[in-house]
Amino acid sequence: MDKLxxxxxxxxxxxxxxxxxxGSLFVVVAVIVWNGAPALSxxxxxxxxxxxxxxxxxxxxxxxxxxxxxxxxxxxxxxLMISLPAALSLQKDYIGKTKAAYYIRLSLDVLWGTxxxxxxxxxxxIMLYLGMRASLLGGIIVLTILQLPIMIRSxxxxxxxxxxxxxxxxxxxxxxxxxTTALVVVKQALPGIVTGVILSFGRGIGDAASILFxxxxxxxxxxxxxxxxxxxxxxxxxxxxxxxPEVQARAYASALVLLIIVLALSIASRALSKRFxxxxxx
Amino acid sequence: MNFRxxxxxxxxxxxxxxxxxxxVLVFIVxxxxxxxxxPILEVKSLGELLLGSAWLPSQSIxxxxxxxxxxxxxxxxxxxxxxxxxxxxxxxxxxxxxxRLKSIVLPLIDLLAGIPPVVxxxxxxxxxxxxxxxxxxxxxxxxxxxLNGGGYATGYSVLAGGIVLAIMVFPIIISISYEVFxxxxxxxxxxxLSLGATRWQTIKHAVIRTALPGIxxxxxxxxxxxxxxxxxxxxxxGNVVKIPSSIFDSTYPLTALIAxxxxxxxxIPLYDSALLLAAxxxxxxxxFSTLGARLILVRIERRMHG
Amino acid sequence: xxxxxxxxxxxxxxxHHALRDITVEIPEKLITAIIGPSGCGxxxxxxxxxxxxxxxxxxxxxxxxxxxxxxxxxxxxxxTDVRRRMGLLPQKPNPLPMSIYDNVAYGPRLHGVKEKKxxxxxxxxxxxIGGLWDEVxxxxxxxxxxxxxxxxxxxxxxxxxxxxxxxxxxxxxxSALDPVSSQHIEQQLLKLKNDYxxxxxxxxIHQAMRLADYVIHLYLGELVEHGPANxxxxxxxxxxxxxxxxxTFLADVKADQEINLKGNMCPYNFVYAKQALHALxxxxxxxxxxxxxxxxxxxxxxxxxxxxxxxSVRQQNKTDWEIIIRKKS
Numbered sequence: 001m002d003k004l005x006x007x008x009x010x011x012x013x014x015x016x017x018x019x020x021x022x023g024s025l026f027v028v029v030a031v032i033v034w035n036g037a038p039a040l041s042x043x044x045x046x047x048x049x050x051x052x053x054x055x056x057x058x059x060x061x062x063x064x065x066x067x068x069x070x071x072x073x074x075x076x077x078x079x080l081m082i083s084l085p086a087a088l089s090l091q092k093d094y095i096g097k098t099k100a101a102y103y104i105r106l107s108l109d110v111l112w113g114t115x116x117x118x119x120x121x122x123x124x125x126i127m128l129y130l131g132m133r134a135s136l137l138g139g140i141i142v143l144t145i146l147q148l149p150i151m152i153r154s155x156x157x158x159x160x161x162x163x164x165x166x167x168x169x170x171x172x173x174x175x176x177x178x179x180t181t182a183l184v185v186v187k188q189a190l191p192g193i194v195t196g197v198i199l200s201f202g203r204g205i206g207d208a209a210s211i212l213f214x215x216x217x218x219x220x221x222x223x224x225x226x227x228x229x230x231x232x233x234x235x236x237x238x239x240x241x242x243x244x245p246e247v248q249a250r251a252y253a254s255a256l257v258l259l260i261i262v263l264a265l266s267i268a269s270r271a272l273s274k275r276f277x278x279x280x281x282x
Numbered sequence: 283m284n285f286r287x288x289x290x291x292x293x294x295x296x297x298x299x300x301x302x303x304x305x306v307l308v309f310i311v312x313x314x315x316x317x318x319x320x321p322i323l324e325v326k327s328l329g330e331l332l333l334g335s336a337w338l339p340s341q342s343i344x345x346x347x348x349x350x351x352x353x354x355x356x357x358x359x360x361x362x363x364x365x366x367x368x369x370x371x372x373x374x375x376x377x378x379x380x381x382r383l384k385s386i387v388l389p390l391i392d393l394l395a396g397i398p399p400v401v402x403x404x405x406x407x408x409x410x411x412x413x414x415x416x417x418x419x420x421x422x423x424x425x426x427x428x429l430n431g432g433g434y435a436t437g438y439s440v441l442a443g444g445i446v447l448a449i450m451v452f453p454i455i456i457s458i459s460y461e462v463f464x465x466x467x468x469x470x471x472x473x474x475l476s477l478g479a480t481r482w483q484t485i486k487h488a489v490i491r492t493a494l495p496g497i498x499x500x501x502x503x504x505x506x507x508x509x510x511x512x513x514x515x516x517x518x519x520g521n522v523v524k525i526p527s528s529i530f531d532s533t534y535p536l537t538a539l540i541a542x543x544x545x546x547x548x549x550i551p552l553y554d555s556a557l558l559l560a561a562x563x564x565x566x567x568x569x570f571s572t573l574g575a576r577l578i579l580v581r582i583e584r585r586m587h588g
Numbered sequence: 589x590x591x592x593x594x595x596x597x598x599x600x601x602x603x604h605h606a607l608r609d610i611t612v613e614i615p616e617k618l619i620t621a622i623i624g625p626s627g628c629g630x631x632x633x634x635x636x637x638x639x640x641x642x643x644x645x646x647x648x649x650x651x652x653x654x655x656x657x658x659x660x661x662x663x664x665x666x667x668t669d670v671r672r673r674m675g676l677l678p679q680k681p682n683p684l685p686m687s688i689y690d691n692v693a694y695g696p697r698l699h700g701v702k703e704k705k706x707x708x709x710x711x712x713x714x715x716x717i718g719g720l721w722d723e724v725x726x727x728x729x730x731x732x733x734x735x736x737x738x739x740x741x742x743x744x745x746x747x748x749x750x751x752x753x754x755x756x757x758x759x760x761x762x763s764a765l766d767p768v769s770s771q772h773i774e775q776q777l778l779k780l781k782n783d784y785x786x787x788x789x790x791x792x793i794h795q796a797m798r799l800a801d802y803v804i805h806l807y808l809g810e811l812v813e814h815g816p817a818n819x820x821x822x823x824x825x826x827x828x829x830x831x832x833x834x835x836t837f838l839a840d841v842k843a844d845q846e847i848n849l850k851g852n853m854c855p856y857n858f859v860y861a862k863q864a865l866h867a868l869x870x871x872x873x874x875x876x877x878x879x880x881x882x883x884x885x886x887x888x889x890x891x892x893x894x895x896x897x898x899x900s901v902r903q904q905n906k907t908d909w910e911i912i913i914r915k916k917s
């Protein structure tokens with residue numbers, strides 16, 4: 001084969017591969033929409049399950065939607081409270097250049113890769129040890145651990161991009177390290193921080209394996225942090241597991257709801273980060 | 283003035299504490315899992331556990347072999363699909379695609395990365411499983427190893443798991459190897475092109491060779507995502523404890539084992555210990571593959587920044 | 589009266605000796621220009637004053653800098669206090685990622701001014717001193733990044749003055765600006781010298797002549813000459829100062845031979861340069877182009893040690909330097 005036809009062949013292969021990859025996104029979305037849309041109704045997203053729901057009777061998955069939002073927001077806030085300071089301390093101005101920072105990053109990477117089922121198992125052990133039962137709080141804590149490495153590493157990446165002369169400008173005006181960090185670095189990195197937060201929110205709301213044993217499942221809306229709580233991913237999983245086609249159809253509809261939330265978040269993060277760009281120095 | 287200095291010092295400590303706490307979590311998780319899986323390691327040898335193929339918890343027989351094999355085979359199949367497709371896509375995006383195409387495709391790949399596992403699972407049940415059930419009979423008695431015996435296939439199979447997982451790891455391998463290709467210095471291409479090589483020859487001989495360690499890291503990270511995936515796989519592989527003889531057979535990966543049996547594990551002695559050992563095994567696999575991938579990536583970064 | 593007293597100041601970046609035993613005094617409420625070719629340590633000296641050098645990896649400083657009764661380099665001195673007493677006008681304007689108003693109010697807020705009314709007054713006052721007020725009074729809340737480069741530099745001046753420093757440090761403050769904006773900044777500095785001690789780093793002799801009352805000439809990290817501007821600039825005592833001033837006046841010295849040593853490391857570029865010089869007749873001029881930072885200081889030093897005259901050392905662009913040597917022996 002001469003070199004030009006080889007080039008043609010591989011270029012065609014590459015385009016075909018890219019078409020498969022991008023096509024798979026559209027196929028996934030299309031399959032979920034096609035199967036989920038017919039079963040989706042207003043009552044599905046505004047009602048909690050009534051008696052016999054899992055046999056195909058009346059009701060909806062409001063418990064799961066609300067539960068997932070509680071879990072995702074709760075863990076988001078907790079994770080943000082730890083991640084932002086942690087990411088900021090990995091700046092060059094703090095410990096960023098030290099050996100310790102290298103190991104911290106490394107262990108965060110391991111944490112990132114750890115499967116969510118392992119977190120679920122870990123969370124379960126800890127809750128047994130503390131005598132807790134599956135609850136909103138348990139789910140929030142496990143999801144927090146799941147989100148920490150994602151948030152810290154993605155925030156660190158954007159914080160690293162803050163130009164050194166901006167920090168210098170602040171220092172020359174007599175600002176301390178913390179003032180510079182809180183008033184200038186955070187502000188300049190804000191669009192990236194927002195994107196990172198939203199992405200990890202998406203990961204939190206979509207994860208099922210970690211909350212399988214830690215958050216539990218219930219048909220009612222949670223009243224306190226110590227009540228078990230339903231979640232969308234598990235609602236999908238359980239409904240799909242029933243032998244009734246009507247209930248399975250609701251699982252598809254629930255999957256569509258989850259997909260819409262996640263895609264909306266992803267698109268919102270792009271729009272939002274543009275908004276926060278206003279004051280940014282480029 | 284003094285108050286500001288105090289605040290500065292205090293905030294610095296607090297930030298450091300947050301970073302240290304987050305990184306220490308790895309050890310806490312690993313130690314907790316180890317302590318809880320110790321009981322079973324005390325009564326059974328590791329070889330017996332890892333190589334035994336019988337799984338009868340009520341009789342205290344715990345052989346992980348079918349599950350480990352299930353995990354390995356589903357993951358391997360996913361990688362067989364994902365590696366060539368992802369790397370060819372990444373090469374195209376990094377070396378051929380114009381800015382317009384990239385500005386459309388890269389966000390789409392990010393979107394794909396954001397879809398929750400359970401949605402992939404539903405997709406698998408709705409589309410991939412019927413597809414596999416449909417094509418399996420075509421290979422009945424085909425004589426090709428691993429493709430035989432699909433006559434009565436339900437579609438819940440190694441192949442379905444492999445396809446779903448492959449779609450899930452596309453974005454990881456593509457985005458990392460895309461960055462790696464972008465990081466290959468222009469001089470490498472220049473040198474090859476100036477010797478009269480075509481663009482593809484340049485990519486094949488110079489760019490890919492330079493980028494090889496980075497591609498390896500991307501593949502390892504994709505692999506670690508695939509091996510730990512639970513819900514999506516659980517929903518499409520059938521969960522039957524046996525050693526699969528073809529890719530149309532059902533299988534039962536480690537992650538699915540943990541997820542499916544957690545509820546009842548407290549009622550049978552040593553059962554919880556066995557399941558937590560499975561979690562520990564998964565975590566150790568992730569630990570080593572992450573360390574390997576990061577070491578490669580760090581070395582590349584060092585080389586780039588002198 | 590001297591305002592900044594520098595005693596035996598040395599600075600190192602790793603192994604690189606950037607400042608060598610500098611002892612000099614900077615007079616109060618005058619404009620002092622630090623001149624010399626790029627890479628001679630001018631900016632480093634400035635960074636020692638406000639201890640911005642602390643932020644540079646691997647930098648070490650020894651010696652003493654006394655400002656009033658404050659020992660700047662002493663570890664016990666509050667560095668934020670040092671910096672608040674010295675405003676810095678950077679080479680390239682670096683507005684903070686916030687509105688025009690907040691940029692100016694940033695410093696005063698840090699140092700304890702909370703009242704809105706007081707801040708409004710401060711912002712107006714210093715934007716006026718910076719010569720920017722009339723242009724931005726209607727859009728104080730808009731992002732500073734939206735201003736032109738020249739306006740941004742005046743904003744940086746106003747921002748630096750708003751913390752009420754005694755000293756203004758300027759690091760080649762007009763090198764990134766267009767001629768009109770440069771002139772604007774120079775005029776503001778001349779107005780300010782009644783109230784502030786101003787130190788300006790410049791590689792532009794003309795700018796030094798227009799602005800300076802006092803001149804310090806640094807060359808390869810050493811203090812060559814210092815004194816009142818008219819003496820140093822018009823009648824330098826030192827040969828090297830004269831060479832520098834003349835070198836920058838003559839836009840291009842006609843070189844008899846030119847060699848490009850880019851890509852060579854020390855000491856190879858020095859060896860090649862000597863070989864080239866060896867082939868030339870006495871009095872002829874050799875022009876070298878180097879891109880190794882060590883060569884920029886070490887090649888001229890070696891040439892001077894060999895008895896040759898270093899006519900000029902100039903930075904051509906981001907990486908390349910031009911060294912002109914006249915063969916003497």
